[in-house]
Amino acid sequence: MQLGRAFMEYRDNHDVTQQELARRTGITPGTIHHYESLIRTLDQGLGEKVDSGELTFKEARSIADIDDHVRQREIAQPFIDGRLSSVHVERIVGRAKTSATLSIEDIIEEVVNGKPAPELEPEPAPVIQRAIPVEADTALIENAVLKIAGELDAMQLQVIPEYRRLKLISSLRILDSRLKSALASLNGGVAVASAVPHQIGASTKVPV
Incomplete structure (x- = not known):
């Protein structure tokens, strides 16, 4: 995370693009993009976990694909606690993106243990009844x-x-x-x- 902040600060101070910074540093433009996008999209608290080493860069980069910061923190917690390995992060994030209503525990059970997560049944469509004409007295x-x-x-x-x-x-x-x-x-x-x-x-x- 500190490297991403350094990239952004340098580019702001010297008014250079990611491509120009890559040319000057020898770092690929894709790597610079990943570090900077992590600063912009990852929950700030999770960024601190990356700095402290509790969350890996690979885990953080995948989790940052989730727009909702609350959902990001839910997904990150098992990795921070050491319950899950980084090898599962991409599949868990992918499942979370397609099933926003599933709990993280259900997703973990499905991805890690192969237990199908219970899908919520869609709400039935409302039945529209025709208005009954009222005869005037x-x-x-x-x-x-x-x-x-x-x-x-x-x-x-x-x-x-x-x-x-x-x-x-x-x-x-x-x-x-x-x-x-x-x-x-x-x-x-x-x-x-x-x-x-x-x-x-x-x-x-x-x-x-």
Whole structure:
């Protein structure tokens, strides 16, 4: 990690590319890239583990391919504890990248011991039910309209406070919109019905 920081610091101070630094030092551009990318992508705490020797460069470089730092720390812990060898790190990281929901312990069991990890079943797709049409209670509507009409007549004889008046205006505008929509629907229904010609029966007199 210190070498990666040194590469980045030198390039920043001298404004050189990785290729130019490789030419000056004799180190391959790929190696410089690996060290610098580790500084940018690896969790800072894991970087300290690399410096202390608790995590190898090979392990850190593979783990840095995981974007989530929390997941990085979960994967790194068995290697830091000495439970796992570096030979397993690439396969464990690869499995973790394809199965983000699997626990690290399940992945270790699968990679090291050959025990298939339990895959979570996908959630069933929600069932969309069709809306059931509701029939309007015309008798109830008639009674409600007559009651509201009486209340509106009485309201005109009252002094209504300002805060109540504004709310009432808003409610009446909503009611007005619904009434216009209902009237348009009813008038349209009458118009359609009247447009249908009467059937001529045997008893119907046809003017000559």
